[in-house]
Amino acid sequence: MVDANPGEGPRRGKADRDDTVTGSLYRMIVLSALAVAVGTVTALAAIAFVDAVNWLNDALLISPRVRVQLEDQRLLVVAVTVLVPTLGGLAVGMMLRHLSPERRPLGPPDAIRAAQTRTAPPSARAGVVSTLAAVLALGCGASVGEYGPMVYLGALVGGVAARLNARIGNLRTIAIACGVAAAISTAFNAPIAGLVFAHEVILRHYSIRAFAPTTVAAATGFVVANVVFHRPALFLVDFGGVQHGYEFPVFAVVGVLAALVAVTFMRLILTTAALAERWRIPASLRPALAGLAVGVVALGLPDVLGIGTEALRFATIEGAFVPWELALLLVAKIGLTALCLGWGFAGGVFSPSLLIGILFGALVWSGLDGALGLATSGLVVYAICGMMALTSAVIGAPLATILVVFELTHNYDLTIAAMVSVVFSNLLSYQLFGRSLFDVQLAQQGVDLSAGRDRAMLDGMPVTACMGEDVPRADTGEPVGAVLDRLTAAGRAEAVVTDADGCYVGMLRVQDARAREHETAGAVARVGEVVLHRETTVWGAMQALKGFVGDAAPVVDDDGRLIGMVTEAAVIGAYLDTMRDLRREEHEGP
Amino acid sequence: MKDRDPTPTAAGFSRRRVLAGLAALAGLAVPPTPGRAETDPTSLTIATWGGVYEAAQRAALFDPFTAATGIVIETARHDGGPDVPGRPEARGWDLIDMGAADAGAACAAGLLVPLDTAALPAPPPGGGATREDFLPGSFGRCALAHSTFATVVAYDDRAFPGRKPASIADVFDIEAFPGKRAFRRNPGALMEWALMAVGVPRAQIYDLLSTDRGIRLALRELDRIREHILWWEAAEAPVELLESGAAVMASGFNGRFFDARVMRDRPIIIIWDGQLVAQEAWAIPAAADPAHRAAAERFIRFATGPDRQAALAERLPYGPTRRSALERIGLHPVAGVPMADHLPTAPHRMDRALVIDSAWYANTEALRRRRFEAWLAEGAED
Numbered sequence: 001m002v003d004a005n006p007g008e009g010p011r012r013g014k015a016d017r018d019d020t021v022t023g024s025l026y027r028m029i030v031l032s033a034l035a036v037a038v039g040t041v042t043a044l045a046a047i048a049f050v051d052a053v054n055w056l057n058d059a060l061l062i063s064p065r066v067r068v069q070l071e072d073q074r075l076l077v078v079a080v081t082v083l084v085p086t087l088g089g090l091a092v093g094m095m096l097r098h099l100s101p102e103r104r105p106l107g108p109p110d111a112i113r114a115a116q117t118r119t120a121p122p123s124a125r126a127g128v129v130s131t132l133a134a135v136l137a138l139g140c141g142a143s144v145g146e147y148g149p150m151v152y153l154g155a156l157v158g159g160v161a162a163r164l165n166a167r168i169g170n171l172r173t174i175a176i177a178c179g180v181a182a183a184i185s186t187a188f189n190a191p192i193a194g195l196v197f198a199h200e201v202i203l204r205h206y207s208i209r210a211f212a213p214t215t216v217a218a219a220t221g222f223v224v225a226n227v228v229f230h231r232p233a234l235f236l237v238d239f240g241g242v243q244h245g246y247e248f249p250v251f252a253v254v255g256v257l258a259a260l261v262a263v264t265f266m267r268l269i270l271t272t273a274a275l276a277e278r279w280r281i282p283a284s285l286r287p288a289l290a291g292l293a294v295g296v297v298a299l300g301l302p303d304v305l306g307i308g309t310e311a312l313r314f315a316t317i318e319g320a321f322v323p324w325e326l327a328l329l330l331v332a333k334i335g336l337t338a339l340c341l342g343w344g345f346a347g348g349v350f351s352p353s354l355l356i357g358i359l360f361g362a363l364v365w366s367g368l369d370g371a372l373g374l375a376t377s378g379l380v381v382y383a384i385c386g387m388m389a390l391t392s393a394v395i396g397a398p399l400a401t402i403l404v405v406f407e408l409t410h411n412y413d414l415t416i417a418a419m420v421s422v423v424f425s426n427l428l429s430y431q432l433f434g435r436s437l438f439d440v441q442l443a444q445q446g447v448d449l450s451a452g453r454d455r456a457m458l459d460g461m462p463v464t465a466c467m468g469e470d471v472p473r474a475d476t477g478e479p480v481g482a483v484l485d486r487l488t489a490a491g492r493a494e495a496v497v498t499d500a501d502g503c504y505v506g507m508l509r510v511q512d513a514r515a516r517e518h519e520t521a522g523a524v525a526r527v528g529e530v531v532l533h534r535e536t537t538v539w540g541a542m543q544a545l546k547g548f549v550g551d552a553a554p555v556v557d558d559d560g561r562l563i564g565m566v567t568e569a570a571v572i573g574a575y576l577d578t579m580r581d582l583r584r585e586e587h588e589g590p
Numbered sequence: 591m592k593d594r595d596p597t598p599t600a601a602g603f604s605r606r607r608v609l610a611g612l613a614a615l616a617g618l619a620v621p622p623t624p625g626r627a628e629t630d631p632t633s634l635t636i637a638t639w640g641g642v643y644e645a646a647q648r649a650a651l652f653d654p655f656t657a658a659t660g661i662v663i664e665t666a667r668h669d670g671g672p673d674v675p676g677r678p679e680a681r682g683w684d685l686i687d688m689g690a691a692d693a694g695a696a697c698a699a700g701l702l703v704p705l706d707t708a709a710l711p712a713p714p715p716g717g718g719a720t721r722e723d724f725l726p727g728s729f730g731r732c733a734l735a736h737s738t739f740a741t742v743v744a745y746d747d748r749a750f751p752g753r754k755p756a757s758i759a760d761v762f763d764i765e766a767f768p769g770k771r772a773f774r775r776n777p778g779a780l781m782e783w784a785l786m787a788v789g790v791p792r793a794q795i796y797d798l799l800s801t802d803r804g805i806r807l808a809l810r811e812l813d814r815i816r817e818h819i820l821w822w823e824a825a826e827a828p829v830e831l832l833e834s835g836a837a838v839m840a841s842g843f844n845g846r847f848f849d850a851r852v853m854r855d856r857p858i859i860i861i862w863d864g865q866l867v868a869q870e871a872w873a874i875p876a877a878a879d880p881a882h883r884a885a886a887e888r889f890i891r892f893a894t895g896p897d898r899q900a901a902l903a904e905r906l907p908y909g910p911t912r913r914s915a916l917e918r919i920g921l922h923p924v925a926g927v928p929m930a931d932h933l934p935t936a937p938h939r940m941d942r943a944l945v946i947d948s949a950w951y952a953n954t955e956a957l958r959r960r961r962f963e964a965w966l967a968e969g970a971e972d
Contacts (some may be wrong), residue, residue, distance in 0.1 A: 064800040069953035236791045302801070309794075310801050317788050320807050 024590050027209070030166050035178045035213035038161050039220025042154045042182035046221070047229055049135060049150055050187075056139025060084045062306055081305070082295035088140025089291030092133045092346055093284035100129040103283065105346035107148040108201065108395075109438045111155035111180060113447050115173045115202045117460040127156035133346035137287070141305040143294050143336040148348015150187050154179030155202075170585050174210045177202045181214045182221035184400070190407035191222035197400035201438070204453065209588035237316055237384070241413040243377045250374075251385050251417050254364055255424030258389035261360050262353070262425065263433045265334050266394060266440070269349070272342025286343035294336050304332050308355045315358040318379045323370065326363040330356060349437055353391040361386020381417050384409070388418040389425035396436025398426045457578050458539035463532050464555060466574045467564035471496050471552050476505055476522030480513045483521050496554055496562060497525040503560040504531060507550060531556060532566060538574050545571060631882050633662040634889060637680065638687040640667045641826040642849040646905035647687075651893045654901075658892065661885055669823050670776075672955050675701040675875040683875050684882045685889060690727075690735045690869035691778075694952030697732035703874040703883070707734040710887060711894040714914040723896075725869075727948060728911045733871035736894050737908040740844040740865040740934030740943065741779045743771075744828070747857035749838035758864035761839055762787035762811065764818055769838030772831040775821040777962035778951065779841060779866045782944060784811035786864045792944045800950075805958070809965045816969050832858050844934050845906040852925050852932075867934050868946045869911065907932035 057063040061070065061080045070077055097103055102122050107130075114121035121127070134149035158179030162172035177198040185194030195211075195218040203210050242248070276286050298304050303311040311329065314320035321329070337352040365382035368374045376382065384405060392401035401422050406415040434440040439449050449456050472495040474483040483495050487510060497505040499522070506525030516524050530544050530553045545553060545568050552565040636652070638644050644665055652663035666683055668674045672695035675686055688696070696702050707729040714723040721729070728735040743761050745754070755767050761783065773780055782795050785808050790798055798804035812819075820837050822828055828842030829850045844865070850856040872890045874883065892898060899910035900918035907929055910916055919930045930936065934943065 063797075065797050065950065066800075068800040068957065069950060071954070071957045238789055303803075310797055310804070313790065313794055313798060314801075314803055314807070317790070317807065319810065320803060 027168055028212070028590050030168060031174065031209070031213040032216055034161055034164070034166075034171075034175060035216035036220050038154075038158050038175055038178040039182040039185075039217035040224055041161075042157045042179045042217070043186040043221040043224035045153050045157060046150050046183050046186040047225065049131070049153060050146065052135045053138040053146060056135065057141070057306060060088075060140060062139070062141040064302065064310055067302075078299060081298050081302070082292070085141050085291035085295040085298075085305070086288050087291070088136055088142065089287035089289070089345055090285070092137050092140075092142075093287045093344065095129060095133045095136070096344065096346065097284040100126045100133075102126040102130070104130075104344060105133055105149075106130040106152050107348060107438075108151045108155075108180075109441045109445075111152055111176055111202055112438055112449070113442055113445075114155070114159065115176050116204065116449055116453050117447060117457050118170075118173065119460055121155060121159045121172075121176070124156060124160055127152065127159070130346055131156070134348075137340075137346045138306065140291065141294065141298070142287070142291060142345045142347055143304055143306075143333065143340045143352060144345050144347020145349055145351030145353070146307060146347070147184070147187055147350035149346065150183045151180050151348070151350075154181070154183030157182075170210070170588070173203065173585070174213055177210055177214045178217035181218040185218040185221035186225040188404055188408060189222065189225060190404050191218040193400045193403040193407055194218040194221060196403050197397050200397040200400050201395065201436070205586035207586050207588040208590055212590060235312075235408045237380050237409055237411070237414070239378070239380045239384075239409070239411050239414045241377070242381065242417055244375060247377060247381075248417070248420055250368070250376075251381075251420040252424045254361060254382060254385045255389040255421035256428055257364065258357060258360060258386050258421065259393050259425040259428035259432070261330075261334075261356065262390045262393035262429050265338065265353070265356060265390075266433055266437045268334065268338035269341050269437065270440070270444070272338050274342075276343050281343075283344060287340070287345040290336075290340045290343040290345050293339055297332055297336060301329060301332055303329055304336055307351050308333070312355055312358055315355075315362045316380050316383050321359075321362065323363060323366045326359050326366065330359045330363060333359065349394055350391065353394045354387050357387035357390030358383045359386075360390060381414060384414055385418050385421035389421035392422045393425045393429035393433075394437050396426075396439060398422045454575075454579055454582060455539055457582070458542065458575060459537045461538040461574065461578070462534070463536045463538055463541040463566055463571070464534055464564065466538065466570035467555055467566050468552070468570060471565040473498060473562075474508055474521040474525075475500070476520060476525075478521045479517065480508065480519050480521055480524050481517035483508055484510065484513050484517065492551070494551055495521070496552075496565060497521045498562050501559075502562060504554050504556045504562045507554075509550070529553070534558070534563060538571060538578075541566060541571050542575065629881075630659070630661055630885050631684075631879075633664050634684045634882060634885055635664045635666055635682055636685045636687065636889075637666040637668045637674070637683045639669070639825045640665075641846065642853075643825065643843075643845060643906060646845075646902060650901035650905055651898055654898065655889055655892050659885075659888065661889075663889075669825065672696045672699065672952070673701070675873070675877070680875055680877060682879075684878050684886045686873050686875055687736075687870060688733070688873060690730060690733060690871040691946060691948040691951030691955075693730055693733035693871045693873045694948055695955045696873070697730065698952060701876050702732035703876055703878065704732050705734070705874065705887070707731075710734055710890050711912075712891055712896075714912070715896060716914060723912050723914050725911045725913075728869065730871060730873075730948075733873035734890055734894060735869035735871045735911045736899065737870050737902065737910060738867055738933075738935050739870060739908045740867050741774075741841060742844050742847065742860050742862070742865045742934075743783075743839055743841050744832065744847040744858050744860045745839045746832045746835065746837070747859050749835075754859070755839065755861055756863065757861065758783045758786040759789075761861065762815055764815055767838070769818070770820050770836065771815065771818055772820040772822050772828055772837035772840035774828075774841050775823055775966075777958040778946075780812060781805065781808040781958065781962075782866060782946075783864055784808035786944075787811055792864070795944060796947050796950055799958075800954075805961050809961065812965070813969075829856070829858065832856075844932075845908050848907045848932055852922070852927060862939050863942050865934060865939070865943050866946055867940075867943045869948065870908070903933065904929050907934065909933040909935040 058066050061067055106122055131153050138146055155176045158175035162175035180202050181194040181198035184197045185191040195215050198214050333356050361383040365379050388401045388405055392398045402419045405418040447456050472492055474495040474497045476499045493510045495508045497508050499505055505522055506527040507529050508521050508525045512524055530548050532541055532553050532555045534557045552567040554562055555564045555566055557563050656662050672692040675696050711720055713720050749769055760767055785795050828840035829846050831837040832840050847858055847860050850858045874886050896912050896915040899912055899915035903910050903919045922929055
């Protein structure tokens with residue numbers, strides 16, 4: 001197995017801008033080695049993650065296979081069902097509060113933010129704590145998913161690998177994409193879906209430079225999971241093909257309805273988070289309360305515990321659920337997952353979406369088959385359509401979801417049917433909600449990718465980065481004549497006026513000063529001009545400077561003290577640099 | 591992948607074993623000095639399953655043991671179940687040959703003597719650790735697994751002149767394959783097959799059967815074919831029911847079907863799909879005479895030796911639990927067929943097999959039995 005340390009590649013001063021043959025050869029070697037290393041580590045970590053969760057599920061009496069063996073100890077099972085998720089929630093809350101610098105679980109949004117805005121991802125420590133918290137949460141039966149944390153795990157591995165000083169542009173973004181691709185590839189045994197997911201959700205462009213290593217990482221994850229460890233296939237279903245032409249429009253309707261459920265689900269996640277804030281529930285206690293709710297509901301409806309692998313399978317078997325059971329479990333799972341995720345139980349939204357979607361698809365089918373008496377191709381295809389339509393709306397990755405179906409089931413007919421549902425679901429949920437739950441969550445944190453990546457990047461760049469200090473300054477008490485003399489000597493048209501404490505007072509313009517040479521600078525200075533704060537972003541400055549006529553705008557700190565000046569030219573320069581960089585990244589050759 | 595034990599390739603090796611076995615049978619081999627100590631009993635009573643299975647044990651294990659020790663083996667008959675060692679008829683049994691899962695449940699119920707099962711068997715002849723020589727899960731708290739067998743469905747070839755049943759789904763397909771099915775009156779295997787018939791992959795069978803919904807689903811599937819089921823309890827019954835034409839398909843143990851087909855040329859064909867692979871084990875009932883305990887342990891040590899395990903597998907296709915025994919299996923002493931191919935654990939069969947989870951089986955026995963009996967009673971009322 002290739003496990004070269006990418007740091008040992010040839011380094012003869014190769015800068016990224018080097019477009020020579022040796023330069024691109026160097027990059028190819030380093031990136032491929034990096035992809036194999038990130039893919040291998042991520043796949044091993046992801047397998048360990050799943051095994052740890054399974055082990056905890058068994059040890060903590062969450063998995064049905066262990067619970068059924070304690071049938072004659074009813075009291076123990078009841079106690080465990082309520083206490084394990086509650087205490088697990090408490091532990092997760094404490095872990096995040098005391099051990100993580102971020103004080104919250106990390107997930108795909110953090111990976112997206114790092115890749116899209118080129119900002120540093122949260123620290124490795126925060127990533128490790130978040131991952132362990134997710135293992136604990138899933139191990140204790142919280143109604144959350146495992147793929148979100150696994151995606152972040154991949155991003156974490158990629159982020160650490162990218163600390164390598166290889167002098168390759170956008171190395172971090174590529175390495176994060178590699179980790180994410182390997183994580184999905186390992187988790188689902190689906191290398192193509194992993195590759196596409198990394199592009200659709202993380203990179204959001206298809207440059208060949210990123211594509212090649214991401215593919216290598218996805219293949220590596222697949223090899224480790226399949227060839228080395230023989231991980232079982234996740235989902236095996238039999239499907240003989242769509243029998244009636246009219247079912248395709250029905251699949252589209254399934255997609256539309258699934259989008260409505262998905263939007264409700266996502267809004268509920270955001271609402272529960274907002275409610276917790278409004279009710280002032282301490283952040284470290286929220287997961288415990290969510291866990292308590294899961295435990296209490298599980299006493300009557302054990303299917304809500306954990307990832308729900310059994311329920312996922314039952315939903316594909318005709319007659320395993322009666323319609324009202326499907327509806328009840330659907331509502332319970334939506335409510336509890338929203339509660340768990342909104343209240344900070346570490347975990348993802350992917351696997352709950354799969355379960356909610358498959359229950360929904362099965363429910364729709366039972367309506368078609370039972371109530372309407374429509375001849376259909378059977379339950380399986382509707383269940384899968386519902387599952388994928390709902391999931392793709394939530395994670396905002398239609399293409400990856402379609403490919404997951406294909407790679408999980410190896411069934412072409414099923415994939416085509418799911419494709420129809422997925423695309424209509426995405427169309428509608430985009431209109432009603434946004435690209436994905438991740439993007440909306442990011443927007444709430446101030447990273448709005450819906451207006452394009454350039455905006456998000458400029459929004460992440462402080463205006464102080466393009467600040468200059470060479471603007472003439474004047475004191476409030478200084479006579480205007482003296483200031484004019486200095487301006488004339490320097491060939492400038494304005495001076496910034498500050499008081500004795502260094503606080504910004506206003507701008508003194510040459511045209512205002514005519515015939516007022518004997519007054520003080522403070523009296524003549526224009527107030528109410530554009531003033532930028534230290535924390536204003538370049539994007540904010542661009543908005544503020546619309547219609548601005550002066551040479552430069554002042555930047556002040558919290559106390560109003562002047563810390564520098566920003567010229568319009570510098571802001572435009574930053575904008576152009578960003579745009580050029582993005583275009584370059586998105587069209588990079590190998 | 592961990593490398594398996596190197597297989598001795600020389601065909602002559604196994605043939606030699608066969609010849610040695612035959613010679614021993616014919617009494618030509620020099621009998622080892624009978625080692626019966628003063629304190630040993632003159633005989634041991636072993637409870638086992640009767641029929642061709644017992645005959646094979648007699649030839650491969652019991653008589654050679656008597657030849658080696660002077661202790662005569664008497665047999666008693668049982669039809670399985672975790673409660674067997676506690677029944678009145680078990681009085682006087684010194685040893686019992688029972689399913690490993692049943693033994694687990696019986697052990698938990700205090701019906702068996704706890705044994706240091708890892709210390710019982712002889713070390714492998716080629717050296718190495720005894721524990722490594724046995725298949726994983728062979729060492730129970732009260733029982734030492736000695737062979738693997740499969741519960742399978744077989745059909746009467748005469749009943750289906752055209753298309754033959756080939757899968758568990760076919761067994762549940764009354765329309766395509768009409769006729770009575772003879773099933774063991776036991777939830778084991780049946781519930782698994784019922785879930786397989788509705789499309790549950792083998793890897794998920796026990797996870798789903800662990801839920802109330804899974805059990806209900808399995809019973810519902812059985813309910814669909816309820817009126818086509820005949821129930822049997824004794825291990826030789828399925829072959830008889832197929833031979834007499836009373837049933838067209840029957841569940842049963844692979845060794846019995848093998849014997850009917852290969853030794854007696856009956857038109858009985860095993861469906862190698864969804865076969866439940868389980869282990870048989872030696873155990874000592876808690877009620878056994880303590881004075882016979884040492885001799886009983888001596889028998890277990892003797893019978894689990896690699897050459898004895900191989901000798902049994904040459905007579906009936908039940909796979910040895912020892913790797914060192916696997917490589918010694920040669921031809922059937924009478925039919926002359928290479929027996930390794932007929933074992934339920936033969937590699938070409940394993941991808942369609944379901945290996946039972948013994949611990950799960952033992953711990954869910956009562957629940958499954960209760961639900962199964964309730965379902966049977968439901969049908970009786972109708």
